[in-house]
Amino acid sequence: MHGKRNVLTDLLDCVLPRYCVVCGKRLLAPERDLCLGCLADIPYTYMWTERGQWVFSLFYYNDVSPYKRLALSVKYMGNSSLGVRLGRLLGSYAALAGNGLGGIDIVAPVPLHWTRKWKRGYNQSEMIAEGFVSGYGSVCGKYPLLLPSLFKRRRRTASQTYVNVADKVSNVRNAFVLGGDSAVVDALVKENGRVRILIVDDTCTTGATLLSCSSALKTYGISVEVLFASVAKVRED
Ligand SMILES: [Zn+2]
Numbered sequence: 001m002h003g004k005r006n007v008l009t010d011l012l013d014c015v016l017p018r019y020c021v022v023c024g025k026r027l028l029a030p031e032r033d034l035c036l037g038c039l040a041d042i043p044y045t046y047m048w049t050e051r052g053q054w055v056f057s058l059f060y061y062n063d064v065s066p067y068k069r070l071a072l073s074v075k076y077m078g079n080s081s082l083g084v085r086l087g088r089l090l091g092s093y094a095a096l097a098g099n100g101l102g103g104i105d106i107v108a109p110v111p112l113h114w115t116r117k118w119k120r121g122y123n124q125s126e127m128i129a130e131g132f133v134s135g136y137g138s139v140c141g142k143y144p145l146l147l148p149s150l151f152k153r154r155r156r157t158a159s160q161t162y163v164n165v166a167d168k169v170s171n172v173r174n175a176f177v178l179g180g181d182s183a184v185v186d187a188l189v190k191e192n193g194r195v196r197i198l199i200v201d202d203t204c205t206t207g208a209t210l211l212s213c214s215s216a217l218k219t220y221g222i223s224v225e226v227l228f229a230s231v232a233k234v235r236e237d
Contacts, residue, residue, distance in 0.1 A: 006030075021073045021082065022066045033082050034070075043067060045233050048097035055204050056101060057233035058090045071203050071232040080122045083202070086231045087131025094132070094198075094229065095139035102140070103196055104227065105188060107133050108150035110201040110213055111179070123148070128231050129200040144198070145184065151199075151213050152179035172212040178219075189223045196225045204230035 009029045018027040022038040031039075043060045047053040061067040074083040094101040109125035117123050126148050137143030154177050188195045199213050207228070214226045 021069050021079070033073075033079070033085070038066075047233070048093045048101065054228060055207055055210065055233065056090075056094060056097075056227070056229040057204060058086060058093070058231045060233050060235045062235050067232075074124045074127070074231070075202055076120075078121065080124065080127045083122075083124050083127030083231075084131035084134075087128035087200070088135035089131075090128065090229060090231055091132035091135025091137075092139050093135075095136045098140075101227065103142070104136065104144045104198045105192075105195050106147055106150070106185065106197045107136075107144045108147045108181070108197060108199055108213075110199065110209055111149070111151050111153050111176070113153045113155070124202045125200055128202055132198070132200060132229070147181035147184055149179040149181040150185065150197075151176045151216055172209050174212070174215075175209075176213045176216045178216050185217075185220070185224065189220060194223055194225065195220075196227065198227045198229055201228075201230045203232040203234060204228075205234040 006029055013029060019025065020027055020035040020038055021033050023035060025035050027035055043065070045057045045060055047055070047057050059067060061071060073079040074086065107129045109123060109129040112120070112123045129146055133144055133146045154175055185195060197217065199210055201210055204210060210228045217224050217226060
């Protein structure tokens with residue numbers, strides 16, 4: 001079966017060649033999205049081993065880094081399955097790190113405004129969150145609940161990608177409220193007294209979006225502990 005699949009992949013690669021998202025080189029049959037060279041050189045943040053880092057991220061990029069294409073591919077080029085795979089990697093590292101990242105009960109993505117989700121066809125943060133739950137659970141045996149509608153956007157904001165750093169904070173201030181899935185949090189708080197929630201975004205620059213989301217949870221007080229994760233972390237250098 002495995003051999004058959006390889007032959008099919010080889011055939012498909014002849015008809016529809018696939019290319020590395022990062023360097024543009026043609027991919028070999030066993031490679032997916034990234035060539036082995038780019039996969040080996042991912043600029044990991046290693047933030048899962050450093051305590052005191054408030055946001056847990058997989059890799060860095062800046063404006064000149066070719067790895068920026070990885071983030072853009074998930075967000076703007078319809079590559080939702082790459083989002084799931086990167087999320088799985090992020091989840092595995094989080095589970096391996098243990099320490100401050102252990103015992104996550106709920107994973108909730110930063111929501112898109114419905115008009116943007118409708119246009120894009122998916123919410124990239126939701127894809128990453130889905131992968132996270134699977135990667136995290138497969139390593140530590142505890143699968144957190146995925147709550148795609150824990151937050152909702154009160155209004156449509158300008159895309160953070162094209163807003164300058166000074167405007168990012170005011171752009172998303174009070175942009176989020178609790179959505180329908182908050183009933184699950186209510187039930188868990190009632191049952192366990194305390195719930196650990198991880199909020200997931202695709203990219204983190206200033207962290208304004210993640211913090212704005214978490215402020216929607218403040219009504220829970222100390223019953224809810226909030227953690228943050230993103231696949232990509234923008235390095236300002
Ligand atoms: Zn490559």
